[in-house]
Amino acid sequence: MDRVRVRFAPSPTGGLHLGGVRTVLYNYLFAKHHGGDFILRIEDTDQKRFVEGAEEYIMKCLDWCGLEPDESPAKGGPYAPYRQSERKHYYYQYAQQLVDEGCAYYAFDTPEELEGMRSRFKTDSNPSPQYDHFTRMSMRNSLSLSQEEVQELLGKGTPHVIRLRMPQNTVVKLDDMIRGEVSFDTSLVDDKVLLKADGMPTYHLAVVVDDYLMKVTHAFRGEEWLPSAPVHILLWKYLGWEAEMPRWAHLPLILKPDGHGKLSKRDGERLGFPVFAMDWKDPKTGETTTGFKERGFLPEAFVNILAVLGWNDGTEQEVFTMEELIHKFSIDRVHKGGAKFDYEKAKWFNHQYIQQKSDAELAALVRPFITSHDVNPNADLLIKVVALIKERCHLLTDFWEQGNFFFVAPEHVDLSAIAGKWSPEKTAFFENWLDATDAIGEWKHDQIEAHFNEHLAQKGLKKGDVLLPLRIMLVGGKFGPGVFDIAELIGMDEMKERIRKVLTAL
RNA sequence: GCCGCGUUGGUCAAGGGGUUAAGACGCCUCCCUUUCACGGAGGAAUCACGGGUUCGAAUCCCGUACGUGGUACCA
Numbered sequence: 001m002d003r004v005r006v007r008f009a010p011s012p013t014g015g016l017h018l019g020g021v022r023t024v025l026y027n028y029l030f031a032k033h034h035g036g037d038f039i040l041r042i043e044d045t046d047q048k049r050f051v052e053g054a055e056e057y058i059m060k061c062l063d064w065c066g067l068e069p070d071e072s073p074a075k076g077g078p079y080a081p082y083r084q085s086e087r088k089h090y091y092y093q094y095a096q097q098l099v100d101e102g103c104a105y106y107a108f109d110t111p112e113e114l115e116g117m118r119s120r121f122k123t124d125s126n127p128s129p130q131y132d133h134f135t136r137m138s139m140r141n142s143l144s145l146s147q148e149e150v151q152e153l154l155g156k157g158t159p160h161v162i163r164l165r166m167p168q169n170t171v172v173k174l175d176d177m178i179r180g181e182v183s184f185d186t187s188l189v190d191d192k193v194l195l196k197a198d199g200m201p202t203y204h205l206a207v208v209v210d211d212y213l214m215k216v217t218h219a220f221r222g223e224e225w226l227p228s229a230p231v232h233i234l235l236w237k238y239l240g241w242e243a244e245m246p247r248w249a250h251l252p253l254i255l256k257p258d259g260h261g262k263l264s265k266r267d268g269e270r271l272g273f274p275v276f277a278m279d280w281k282d283p284k285t286g287e288t289t290t291g292f293k294e295r296g297f298l299p300e301a302f303v304n305i306l307a308v309l310g311w312n313d314g315t316e317q318e319v320f321t322m323e324e325l326i327h328k329f330s331i332d333r334v335h336k337g338g339a340k341f342d343y344e345k346a347k348w349f350n351h352q353y354i355q356q357k358s359d360a361e362l363a364a365l366v367r368p369f370i371t372s373h374d375v376n377p378n379a380d381l382l383i384k385v386v387a388l389i390k391e392r393c394h395l396l397t398d399f400w401e402q403g404n405f406f407f408v409a410p411e412h413v414d415l416s417a418i419a420g421k422w423s424p425e426k427t428a429f430f431e432n433w434l435d436a437t438d439a440i441g442e443w444k445h446d447q448i449e450a451h452f453n454e455h456l457a458q459k460g461l462k463k464g465d466v467l468l469p470l471r472i473m474l475v476g477g478k479f480g481p482g483v484f485d486i487a488e489l490i491g492m493d494e495m496k497e498r499i500r501k502v503l504t505a506l
Numbered sequence: 507g508c509c510g511c512g513u514u515g516g517u518c519a520a521g522g523g524g525u526u527a528a529g530a531c532g533c534c535u536c537c538c539u540u541u542c543a544c545g546g547a548g549g550a551a552u553c554a555c556g557g558g559u560u561c562g563a564a565u566c567c568c569g570u571a572c573g574u575g576g577u578a579c580c581a
Contacts, residue, residue: 011581046580111579125507128577161579179511188509189577196579203581227510227576250511253574257517260573308530312519316529335512335519338574342517345531351544392543402543417541464540471541479542 004036005217008069009207011043012054015280015289016061018263018341019222019254022306026251027220028067029307029329036217040069041210042083045200052283061277061291064299066322071214079214084206091201094209094239095162095194099142103238104194107131107141108153108160130190133168162195164204164231164238172230177218177249177331184230192231204228208235211246219246220331223338224262226250249331252310253338263341265289273343277302296369296395298357301350310335319352347394354394359387366399373400375407384489388481402480406489409498410476415505417478418469422506426466429459430503434496443492445484452484473502 008024010016031038040062042055059074071077081087098104109117114131117139121129129135136143141163142150153160170186194205201209211219229248236245254263257271268275268289278291292302304320312318313328320328354362363383370377377385389402404410433455440451452470456463471483474495480486487495 009581013581043581049580107579109579114579123507127507130577159579163579182510184510193579198579200579202579207581222575223511224575225581229510252512255574262575309518314520316520318518318530337512339519340517342531345518348531355544389543391545462540467540475541477542481541481543482539483541 002215002217004031004034005039005215006031006036006220007039007041007211007214007216009041009043009210010058011046011049012058013046013049013051014054014282015265015276015291016058016278017265017275018306021061021065021277021302022254022309023220023222023251024062024067025065025303025306026311026329026331026334029325030218030220030331032326033329037070038067039077039079039214039216040072040082041214042073043203043206044083044085045196045202045206047198047200057278057280064278064293065303066299067303084201084210087206087210088199088201090209090213091195091205092199095201095205098164098194098235098238099162101238102165104162104164105142106150106154106160107139107163107191107193108145108158109139109141110159113140131163132166132190133187136165136191159197161193161197163191164194164235166191166231166234172233174229174233174248176226177247178252178334179226179250179336182226182229184227186230186234189230192228194235204231204235208232208239212236212239212241212244215244216246218249220249220251223250223253249334252335254309255338255340257340257342271343273346296397297346297350298353298365298396301346301353304353305346305349309339309341319349351394354390354396357390359383359390362386362390366396369396369400370403370407373404375404377407381406381489388485388489392481405475405480406486409494409501410474413476413502413505414472414478415502418472419506421465422469425459425461426469427503427506429455429461429466430469430499432459434499437492437496440492443488445482445488448487449484469502470499473499 006027008027010020010024028038030036040059044050044055055073059072062068069075071079071082073082076082084091095104099106117131117135118129121135131139138144143165145153166186166189168187171183172186173181173183176182192204193202195201207219210216229250233245236242255261256263256267263275265275274290274292274295274297276289276291278293279288280291281288293299300322303322303325307320307325307329308318311329311334313320313330314333357365360383363379363386366386367382370382385403385406386399389399392402393399433452436455437451440447453463456466467483468478471478471480474483474486474490490498
């Protein structure tokens, strides 16, 4: 077999959603598993939907995920350029070849004429008439018009497209790596536009021409492309490249966790979880969509989550490093059915990866999520805090929620949790203890606790009476790690101040 | 409407003629913990339906239902 070459071909029209990342990931894993090349090609032929900055955004996401392409617009490669808008001449050339050979034809119909055809042929049993063998002869194209008319229209520079002439009564078979044999009746497929009036190719032409020219050996894409596979297969045939056609695999879709349909950007907002890899700000609308990165996910976890959403290695293992994924990935173990995305499980994965990180490593990753709250702890303190609270954190953002009281006094103190059972004896206990804390030799949690217990015994109070109040004083609520661990890290003065403040409030 | 694809607990899923139908997330109970988590031990919960084939079907075949995608000068 030739050297394996796989391409990912995003269109720069917006953020990179889960389905997109998973497609890149499977492309990447397959290529690397076989020691082949992973190519990134940009499909920017739709000028109406083109969004400034989207290409750079896609590259950043790939970089964050650790999916570096071997060939790309930025990096170049033997088959440059890698942007379809810069390859127009190829598409034109091959479209022309297809027309010359009678496999495609010019069509001069205006949008209004197309609309007219659709409403004319529309019936209850056929709500969306196609431009096909049934209707094409009633349209204005080089099949229905005389040669002279066509030459005249062409000569006048009349806007036109090139359409593929779909044969009638032919069965096109596809041997999909995931689904096995799938067949289509070409009579039911319409005459797809290959080259648009603006000279840009449609996806159909571009994907075939580029895959051929770039020597792609395996083509993976979302299941939504399956219905147009016969168009592409026929194109490979008509262009005379059938022997070099890549092997196809159509990946299952990622679905909404509730309800129905493909997961979309809106679902994230509605259900409260990200659907894009990284924050995406749409320059057209100014709208921002949050990403997994900014939501506090580790890239390793993010990649792992996507990898096992629709694939597993047949064992009970669920947590995989990138190296393991590359080693174990096989396309025929990819599921046929779509999978619903489960945010709770995603968080569980992230928790697993957080626990695996060293404290120092984690502290560096956590820092931006702390400084964003206008707090800038020294490295030593942050590492200690991270060590103390990491096991209760699922997201990097949790470190602030679980640990903010290490850096700043709690803003809200839940007095209601202790006020009901408060008594003058307790006030006296704390006041006395505050005066006695200087006797604590070394400011370490064990010593502090021992001193506290001793004092407790003298006053005849039970630990249960004052431990929770102490926690509320230091933390503000009923959560967090051991009280004396907290006391140690915030220091004696800060501890005293917090206790006094609450005592006054009571 | 037509065409394609799919369907194992709530979710991700293993299993592909004989299994007590794995495992994970979530949920519930208990333990640990004088907080909340983490962790540990248990538990509830599944082969879409109907026909075949077979001694035997979650597994193979046909049909139905449901879901999903496509049906654009979008990808």
